[in-house]
Amino acid sequence: MLSFLARRIAAALGTLLLASVLVFLAVQALPGDVATQVLGKDATPDAVAALRGQLGLDRPAWERYTDWVGGALHGDFGTSLVTGKAVGGEVSAYLGNSALIAGITILFAVTGSIVLGVLAGLYRDRWPDHLISTVSLVGMSVPEFVVATVLVLCFSIALPWFPAVVLYGPDASVGQLLPAVWLPALALAVVMAAYIVRMARTSVIDVMASEYVTTARLKGLSTWRVVTRHALPGALLPTLHVIALNVAWLAGGVAVVENVFNYPGIGKLMLSSVQNRDLPVIQAIALVSSVVYVACNLAADLATMALNPKLRTRGRTR
Amino acid sequence: MGASGTASSGATPIVSVNSLSVAYRSGGRDVPVVREVSLEVAPGRTVALVGESGSGKSTVAATLLGHLRHGSRITGGSVHIKGSDVFALSPRELRRLRGGTVAMVAQNAGHALTPSMRIGRQIAEAGGDIPVVDLLDQVRLPRPAELARRYPHELSGGQQQRVAIAMAIAARPDVLVLDEPTTGLDVVTQRGVLDLIAGLRDELGLAAVLVSHDLGVVAHLADDVTVLRSGRVVESSSTRTLFATPQDPYTRKLLASVPRLDDAGLALVGEAGEREVRPKAQVPVEATVAVSAREVTVDYGSTRAVHGVSFDVRRGEVLALVGESGSGKSTLAWTLAGLRTPSGGTLTHESGDLARPAERRPLSLRRRVQLVFQNADTSLNPRRSVGDAVRRPLRFFGSATSQADAAVRARELISDVRLDPALADRLPAQLSGGQRQRIGIARALAGEPDVLIADEITTALDVSVQAEVLRLLDDLRRERRLACLFISHDLAVVRGIADRVAVLRHGVVVEEGPTEAVFASPGHPYTRQLMAAALEPDPDAEPLAEDTAEWVDTAEPDDLWTDHGDGHRVRRWSTSVTEGNA
Numbered sequence: 001m002l003s004f005l006a007r008r009i010a011a012a013l014g015t016l017l018l019a020s021v022l023v024f025l026a027v028q029a030l031p032g033d034v035a036t037q038v039l040g041k042d043a044t045p046d047a048v049a050a051l052r053g054q055l056g057l058d059r060p061a062w063e064r065y066t067d068w069v070g071g072a073l074h075g076d077f078g079t080s081l082v083t084g085k086a087v088g089g090e091v092s093a094y095l096g097n098s099a100l101i102a103g104i105t106i107l108f109a110v111t112g113s114i115v116l117g118v119l120a121g122l123y124r125d126r127w128p129d130h131l132i133s134t135v136s137l138v139g140m141s142v143p144e145f146v147v148a149t150v151l152v153l154c155f156s157i158a159l160p161w162f163p164a165v166v167l168y169g170p171d172a173s174v175g176q177l178l179p180a181v182w183l184p185a186l187a188l189a190v191v192m193a194a195y196i197v198r199m200a201r202t203s204v205i206d207v208m209a210s211e212y213v214t215t216a217r218l219k220g221l222s223t224w225r226v227v228t229r230h231a232l233p234g235a236l237l238p239t240l241h242v243i244a245l246n247v248a249w250l251a252g253g254v255a256v257v258e259n260v261f262n263y264p265g266i267g268k269l270m271l272s273s274v275q276n277r278d279l280p281v282i283q284a285i286a287l288v289s290s291v292v293y294v295a296c297n298l299a300a301d302l303a304t305m306a307l308n309p310k311l312r313t314r315g316r317t318r
Numbered sequence: 319m320g321a322s323g324t325a326s327s328g329a330t331p332i333v334s335v336n337s338l339s340v341a342y343r344s345g346g347r348d349v350p351v352v353r354e355v356s357l358e359v360a361p362g363r364t365v366a367l368v369g370e371s372g373s374g375k376s377t378v379a380a381t382l383l384g385h386l387r388h389g390s391r392i393t394g395g396s397v398h399i400k401g402s403d404v405f406a407l408s409p410r411e412l413r414r415l416r417g418g419t420v421a422m423v424a425q426n427a428g429h430a431l432t433p434s435m436r437i438g439r440q441i442a443e444a445g446g447d448i449p450v451v452d453l454l455d456q457v458r459l460p461r462p463a464e465l466a467r468r469y470p471h472e473l474s475g476g477q478q479q480r481v482a483i484a485m486a487i488a489a490r491p492d493v494l495v496l497d498e499p500t501t502g503l504d505v506v507t508q509r510g511v512l513d514l515i516a517g518l519r520d521e522l523g524l525a526a527v528l529v530s531h532d533l534g535v536v537a538h539l540a541d542d543v544t545v546l547r548s549g550r551v552v553e554s555s556s557t558r559t560l561f562a563t564p565q566d567p568y569t570r571k572l573l574a575s576v577p578r579l580d581d582a583g584l585a586l587v588g589e590a591g592e593r594e595v596r597p598k599a600q601v602p603v604e605a606t607v608a609v610s611a612r613e614v615t616v617d618y619g620s621t622r623a624v625h626g627v628s629f630d631v632r633r634g635e636v637l638a639l640v641g642e643s644g645s646g647k648s649t650l651a652w653t654l655a656g657l658r659t660p661s662g663g664t665l666t667h668e669s670g671d672l673a674r675p676a677e678r679r680p681l682s683l684r685r686r687v688q689l690v691f692q693n694a695d696t697s698l699n700p701r702r703s704v705g706d707a708v709r710r711p712l713r714f715f716g717s718a719t720s721q722a723d724a725a726v727r728a729r730e731l732i733s734d735v736r737l738d739p740a741l742a743d744r745l746p747a748q749l750s751g752g753q754r755q756r757i758g759i760a761r762a763l764a765g766e767p768d769v770l771i772a773d774e775i776t777t778a779l780d781v782s783v784q785a786e787v788l789r790l791l792d793d794l795r796r797e798r799r800l801a802c803l804f805i806s807h808d809l810a811v812v813r814g815i816a817d818r819v820a821v822l823r824h825g826v827v828v829e830e831g832p833t834e835a836v837f838a839s840p841g842h843p844y845t846r847q848l849m850a851a852a853l854e855p856d857p858d859a860e861p862l863a864e865d866t867a868e869w870v871d872t873a874e875p876d877d878l879w880t881d882h883g884d885g886h887r888v889r890r891w892s893t894s895v896t897e898g899n900a
Contacts, residue, residue: 124388209388211429218383218424219444219485220417229443233434309434309469 001312004305012298019290020072024065026286027279068283077284082276087284091269093170095288097177098258098265102250104185105192110243113193117200118227118235124205132197139194144253148187148260155183165262172264184257191253192246199242200235207235233307240307244300248293331358332525333382333493338395340377340386340549352377353549354395357527361492364519364526366540366557368533368572370780371751374549376425379495379529381405383420384412399493417445421486423515425498427478431470437481438466446489453484457514475643476507480514487518494519494526500535504642504807509851512538531780533576534853537561545569557857567591575781576855577788577810579837579862584792584814587785599796601817605632606668608769608801609654609687613663616646616653616825623649624825626663633768634799636792638816638833640806640848646825647805651773654803655689667769685715685765692774694754698746704757705742708732711764731760736790752783756790763794770795773805788815809852813837818885821845831886837862841880841888843869869893 035051036043052058056067071077077087120132139147156164166172166180207213208231216230255267262268266285273281305311340352352374359365367375380386381397384404397404399419407415421444424430432440438450454462457480470478479499486494499515500508516539519526530536536543537557544554545566553566564570570591577585583598609631616624624646631637639647652658654665656676665672670683679687691697698707708728709718718724729739735756746754755775762770772791776784792815795802806812812819813833820830821844829842840846843866850861872890873879879887 211424211426212432214385215422215424215430215482215485216432218380218385218416218422220413220415220489221443222413225443229435230432234432307434310471313469313472 001305004311005302008298008301012294015294016290019294020069020287021065023283023286023290024061024068027283028061030279072284072287077287078280080278080281082273082278082281087280090170091266091281091284091288094264094266094269097170097172097263098254098267100174100177101181101185101188101254101258101263101265102247104181105188105250106247108185109189109193109246110196112189113196114200114236114239116193117197117239118204118232120197120201121204121208121235122223122227124208129201133201136194136197139190140198142191144187144191145256145260147190148184148257151183151187152260166264167262168264170264170269177263180261180263184254184261184263187257187260188250188253192250195246196239196242200239203235203238204231207231210234237304237307240300240303241297244296248296251289251292330360332361332400333357333359333527334398335378335381336395336398338378338381338397339393340374340381340390341393342387342390344389348393350393351390351549355544355546355549355551356395357544357551357554359493359525359527361525362523363541364528364539366528366530366536366543367546368530368536368543369546370531370572370782372548373546375529375546376497377549378546379497379527380422382493382495382527383416383422417489417491419491420493420495421489421491422495422497423479423482423486423499426502427482428470428475428502430482431478433470435469436466437468437470437473441466441481441485441488444485444488448488448490450484453488454481456487456518457481457484459484474507475503476511479503479507479511483511483514483518487522487524490522492525494524495529496526497529498531499528501530501532505809505848505851505853506642508535509853512853515539532853533561533573533781533855537855537857537859538853545572561856564591572781573855575785577785577808577814579810579813579849579852579854581810581814582834584788585785586789587782596792598817599634599792601632601635605634605799607631608633608668609672609803610666611650611654611663612665614650614653614660614665615662616649616658617661618649622661622825624653624660627820627822627825627827628663629820629827629830631769631801631803633801634795635818636795636802636804636816638804638806638812638819639822640809640812640819641822642807642848644824645822647822648773649825650822651689651771651803651805654769655687655771656684657689681715685711685717686767687769687771688762688765688767689771689773690755690758690762690775693778694758695746695751695778697758698754698761700746702745703743704746704749704754705729705732707746707757708742708760708764711761715765717764717766728760728764731763732757734763734794735760736786750783751779752787755779755783755787759787759790759794763798767800768798769801769803771803771805774807776811777806777808784811791815809837809848810854821848826889828889828891829887831882832884835882835884835886839882841882841886843891845888866893 035048035055035057039047039051056064075088077091079085080087080090116132120129123129152164155161162183163180168176213226213231216226254265255270258265258267259271270285335355335357337354337356338352339350339354341348341350355378357365367378369375382399384407392405399415404415441450441453450466451462454465459465459477459480473481496515500511503511512535528540540557543557543560545552547568553569564573567590571587571589574587574591574593581595583596586594586596607630612628613626614624615622615626627650629637639650641647649658653660654672656679659675660673667683667687670680672687676684698704705728708731709724712718712724712727718727729742732739732742737753737756741749776787779787788811794800804816816833818831819833819836820827821842823844829836829845836845840849840863846863847865849863850865852862869891872892878889880890881887
């Protein structure tokens, strides 16, 4: 088990390293270099050369790569080309705001969708199942910005309960942001939950039809106990990776929804950095997203291990 | 029907099923699975429900616990346990019935135990006041305290079945429902589990309902038998009467289809159950050796599954490999087929070296050694027609030159395995188990092999279907002079089809020789143990061999065998007593 754990974590670190190389190379592969990008095509060669020296672009690529990764490990992602502030601090301020939305989304989407999925699975082919399945199919088919727009229409304009857009900057406090968090979180949760509900439903149906669940029922156990103790661990296994993928998807899904609500999160920062060609910031965001992806998958694998004693107790490999 | 009815004692029945009918909905209409079945069980008696797949026997058994499969419903009749109607109980009363009054031992303990829960917890929640450790001790599991903390996958098949039994008797029920309690276990383990069930039943005074397709198990355990066919009761009488004088033609045919340990060849069974044993084909003396194994060893990682096994199979000859699960017989079959590589020894075919994986064998050699799988339903692609499954190897091995030619040849092969060629367009799911297994054989024949490896090919089939498939295999080896390696744990099947037998134990051959010689005078204690454990469909059957209690292996590298002549040889052993004196 320990060796499995060690191998899994090593694989995660390896993936991250590879991702950092790819992110760095992608930026290198852009036509021209950072200096010409920043100064535009009308810049004099002298100005470009000066900026290159200032940014250290005259050094070899691998040297700049190790500097960048070394700095990133200490939270130093360089300085923004637009604001001149430290990228690390800027990204983490926006990231914190996004984490607020993401956290709430995950909390509601994951618990809600598991409950709904299990209900649909237990009431297979009866009205609760049909209702849940249809609604989740709709949630899956509609893009998140449409859901967001419809939510704004309903709950900001028709019923003025929540603000439609955020008027604060990235330094807003949690208290200032909190009223504005619900609509984007709900929009994301609807889309995200749809996938998990469908997966949870299918695997609950599979597991409820299994012989061990039948045996547990025939032992005279209550439905609650059969579901929570016997069915759920097995049913959650295939669902875990869908959850992980969806949580990771949030990193991208958040970008679109944040722009609808003008919410000062990482997605908004990404979009404005792309428009301003603020390469150090884009690089940092790309790296942070890959960390999120790797961390989600690692968490799913570890949870799988916790739920599956076959993996935990594996003494020797066959 | 039977002279001595069901419960012979005057006791009031604890289980009574009255004209029960069950149907499930499919495509908008009701399909009956059980039709007007009646049944009574008195306390302390064991009633067996016998039938082939689709007979509705498991459905009837599950209704004793008030359980119906998803989509099924009662269309008539009732089930009473201790006088109360099971299907009229409130959910709370039903839960009290399950486990408390009636308990079930499910068919496949490997699937019936929750994989994510420790054994001890699963037994404890079945209720009752008896400590888990005592229960595990009662089903004769070693080191119960430690075992209780294990997960199901850490136990062997026999141990899992014992755990399932412990779980069933935890709340001291009055009725035990046993749904194929030993199917999937090898003979020795099966015998142990059956003896345990019989002991517990007598000790606790349980009424039992045994569901089984294995007439040997039924003869061994049941007092009364009810034979079901397509959901209807065909015949019902006491076990002794039923086995001695079966009344219904179906029962007679069923009984006649069961291979016997004293059959000298394959039995041909008529519609009314008349039995004729066909003598085995003589393998010509000049037949060439098709496959030869010398000192073959096979490893799984650091575990050695097969230790230095040698054998020859000649053209037209059937060599059976017998042994318990884990004896290495399937490993050998897979190695021969090229799915594993031996780690030592030589494995040769007339035309080349077999000691390498299939993908590195030349095409001409690969097509000459073919494997038929145990489970035809999982080895055929469910989305391709069975004609396609046969056509592909024809094209692949180049024996058919064009698509049209392949289609014609595929239909020929399908009729060669005694199936209607019109079935070629069906999907595997639209065929019965026996038909699928025939397609599996047709597919193996597409390469025009001279060596056929049959890995437990009849284990999953009903007895009457098994008889037909064995007959087909026997015909094919006569017609095509196939060298056949036949893997089985069923000694009676082996007796009927094999010319020679090799008995494997822990990856070592302990006895080999002509089938007749080995069955007439089994020389090795392990062979005798296997024969003693085999169950005949006859309540008064004497075991074919006596068990030798204690023995030790005394084979030396240069002195392995005791020769009994005519190729019958036995690995050296002695009783441990003489060993102690020596």
